Amino acid sequence: MFKVRTIDETIELIGEKFSNMYLEVFQVESVNSYGFILAKDIYATENVPHFNRSTVDGYAVSHSVTQLASSSIPVVLKNLGEVLMGEESKFQVSDEETVYVPTGGHLPSGADSVVMVENTELLKDEVIVNNPTSKWENVLLKGSDISTDDLVLKKGTMINERHIGVLTALGVKEVTVYKKIKCLVISTGDEIVRPHEAPKVGEIRDINTYTVSKYLENIGLIVTDTLVIKDDFLKYKKAILDGFNSNDIVITSGGSSVGTKDYTIKVMNEINAELLVHGINIKPGKPTIIARYNNKLFFGLPGQPTSAYVVLNTFINDMVSYIYGMKKRDLPYYEGELKMNVHSARGRRTYQLVEYNNGKVIPLFTKSGMMLALSKANGYIVISEFSEGLVAGTNVKVYRFGD
């Protein structure tokens, strides 16, 4: 018999077995790289800014001449003119001279600081400076944000819009990223029909391929296909093998019948997959299977939609992080007051669906097979395997799915 694993053991094992999964890399334009994971560190090949910039609207000066400036004894400088936005300054500023520079404008040669316009007065060709400046005051020096050869983004970074901002600032046209993880999603069970069909008595419409595949797409994976397969061993085995030909992950959700559960184990044995996990101490979702085949991942979810969804949510982000070599992420949460008692099973970590609303946390209890609660839930709470439940009034952390 296979030992039922704890959630923590399962995650550790996933890390051990899938951290070296081979993923192809390719070049993508930086501006189209959103959501991809960097396969190489990015170093700056330019300085940002690439010229000394003023950070205020004001007058460029040599700071030393303003040292004693005050409103009672101001310093008077000759006004040479104005640096235009977007243009290189042609001015050479001596100690007796100044030039107007707009915010973001090029600091003229000879100047080493900018007096804010509020601290000056313009009199014909002269500028009255009422305040001292210090060296490089109100100046963003060339390379002070990013210098050539700085490490800017690390391998394993999932590229977001802020990263695209820095890549465009640096003029990095293309980046090397991993191809996105490809998944095949299969629902099995003699009772399952496609949603456009009218189910007869005894049949139900397929739900899992939709909840699972949209979840996967939402966290940035590619779902190449979704299949519904009746309880037919050879077809099921062929679908899994075919799936591994063109995908990195095959995810099935088992029909609830005993037959289907056995089929999955039998397929894993026949194709010589390495069975890693067969049963997890999680509620709902105990009958979960994880295996490795040709360095690819098989993830067998329970058939019941809530169980399948909770198990997917609990493990897939860690799976993806390990595969891509990303840093493990903490989960953000809301805090709120639990409004009803929740019973849980000692020995199994319980994921309780809840509706969080403005600090109130309403547990949504589901009988096996119920859908509405899953649709109402906007989060879940986690109850320790060492507890028998939580009483109403407890302050709890509510996590969101997909985070």
Place this chain on the structure above:
Amino acid sequence: MFKVRTIDETIELIGEKFSNMYLEVFQVESVNSYGFILAKDIYATENVPHFNRSTVDGYAVSHSVTQLASSSIPVVLKNLGEVLMGEESKFQVSDEETVYVPTGGHLPSGADSVVMVENTELLKDEVIVNNPTSKWENVLLKGSDISTDDLVLKKGTMINERHIGVLTALGVKEVTVYKKIKCLVISTGDEIVRPHEAPKVGEIRDINTYTVSKYLENIGLIVTDTLVIKDDFLKYKKAILDGFNSNDIVITSGGSSVGTKDYTIKVMNEINAELLVHGINIKPGKPTIIARYNNKLFFGLPGQPTSAYVVLNTFINDMVSYIYGMKKRDLPYYEGELKMNVHSARGRRTYQLVEYNNGKVIPLFTKSGMMLALSKANGYIVISEFSEGLVAGTNVKVYRFGD
């Protein structure tokens, strides 16, 4: 002079002015409705489940005959056979009879509960029942999850994969949703060049159209186009007017020069837009403009990339929620220990970029115009306008961008 508004006043005003923005609706297939916002309530037109289902593998019985069953005095019933998964039961179960039903199988007529298989023994044609059952025990009654005419999803719901699950379970083929909000994103400034160009001294590459448009796409809006416009009043005005012809929102980020700032106000005046906000007590991001034109939204961001990004993040989700008629959402957070002092300006609410890592919160200080901190930041903390800062060691809440 226009009064500088607080953040809370600004959000209230947005709610007042944009809650009735007209948005076209259309029909979309339920399985392709991910991320759309429901424009009509959804009522169930079927029962879920649509037949009485067993929730366990076991024997269907009339509960009354099992009332006195125990392992010492079991009840013996005649085994009529097996209900197959996905098939309608043809059995009629009398008080002396039973039928095997798999999890999810159809409860046969005459039975009103299911004894778990673990609490029975099969002896040839007879089943020994060792435990009593109560009425409807281990049965999911027809319509008990969802009944015909139940309100299932409310108008204003952003459809996620769990909602698609319930829609497919119900056989709802299409739903009525709002067309997605369309945005035009404009960067202005004589110093701005497109990222594929090599900036001369005095010029910088455009960043804002990328950070802003990818952010908008990430929260589910459509960016129809991005433009870079030099400081040319007529071109700027024309771009905004053209933008309103085919978009619901026009978002500009101003060049940092005084000229550009004046241009925006001047355009709003010339096109008879209703200027709502001109200056917000937020740091960074004070020079922000919000206006209404033909019941559409103009959002003028500051030019500095961090300021533009912080202002966008602070207001856009509320704008979108009001426009679509969605419920306002709380923000999830991490908690961690601030590792350095942060100074803030009393009278302005401060959004401080931070790097959150495993309970540690490192503030990322930026001079005006710096990019690297924005790229390193994975969140921000909010410092009250009634405070002058936070000291190292304070426990703080870290929010994520885009939540």
